[in-house]
Amino acid sequence: MKRLILLRHAKAVPASPDLDDRDRRLADRGRSDAIRMGQFLKEEALLPELVLCSPAQRTRETLDLVLPQLFVTPIxxxxPELYLARWLTIVNLVRQVRDKADTLLLIGHNPGLEEAVKKLARPPGDTKTRKLHQLLGAEYPTAAVAILEFDVEMWSAVERGDGELLNFVRPRDLRGPD
Known part of the structure; x- marks a missing residue:
């Protein structure tokens, strides 16, 4: 059994002409959301053994804030291929993982992450899964996380439409009342 956690980077500062997109840092809300999502992963025992991360500043900062919450030290x-990667690139990178890691965290960008989840997830079968797919179809906001499970022994066996969408959680789902 393999578990794939797809985390979109947390909210970044707005793009500007004088700042390269790769260098955009997290906004204040992004920093707090990244910590919150790390705490959620810990509470749900979703502890990665391997992390694949885009080299953009906002994805690296997201990772730097998530990891301390997990109390694990993954590889x-x-x-570089993950920077603004399309879904097929993401899926191919997952399939190329040769580590024995059973839980893989991938931190990247939209629209590639959303597309990857939609392509990898099997059609919804029950009410809970239908609701998750509806949430995912509405939007994949910053710092949102999708968790897919595959009944395979090696990452190379991951196929389109074979993943069970276990959860889709947005930061606002974890925030207390405003």
Whole structure:
């Protein structure tokens, strides 16, 4: 059994002409959301053994805020191919994982992450899964996380439409009342 956690980077400062997109840092809300999502992963025992992360500043900062919440030290790989990657690139990078890691955290960008989840998840079968798919179809906001499970022994066996969408959680789902 393999578990894939797809985390979109947390909210970044707005793009500007004098700042390269790769260098955009997290906004204040992004920092607090990243910590919150790390706490959620810990509470749900979703502890990665391997992390694949885009090299953009906002994805690296998201990772730097999530990891201390987990109290684990996974292997971390910053992959240039993940920067603004499309869904097929993301899926191919997952399939290329040769580590024995059963839980893989991938931190990247939209629209690629959302597309990857939609392509990898099997059609919804029950009410809970239908609701998760509806949430996912509405939007994949910053710092949102999708958790997919695959009944395979190796990452190379991950196929389109074979993943069970276990959960889709947005930061606002975890925030207390305003």
């Amino acid at each position: 971390v790989r910053h992959l």
